[in-house]
Amino acid sequence: MTMATTTIRIDYAMLPDHFDRSRPNAIAEAIETALRDAGIKAEASDIFSHIKVELPTSQLTAACAGLADLKLI
Incomplete structure (x- = not known):
């Protein structure tokens, strides 16, 4: 599956x-680490112009809440 x-x-440029x-x-x-501590199976990496965060779409809502806590969105 x-x-x-x-x-x-x-x-x-948008980082706090x-x-x-x-x-x-x-x-x-x-x-x-912050997302994984919240139970989200995320992988974040440094790309030349941005941070790329990949995660299962089923965990998108929880990831958004975690990223909001970090003041990233």
């Missing part, structure tokens, strides 16, 4: 000030 996947892109933009890998890791 195939699972639908959603990709969320977060532009570096509490994120150190000079450490994009650390930002991706912090986002991934």
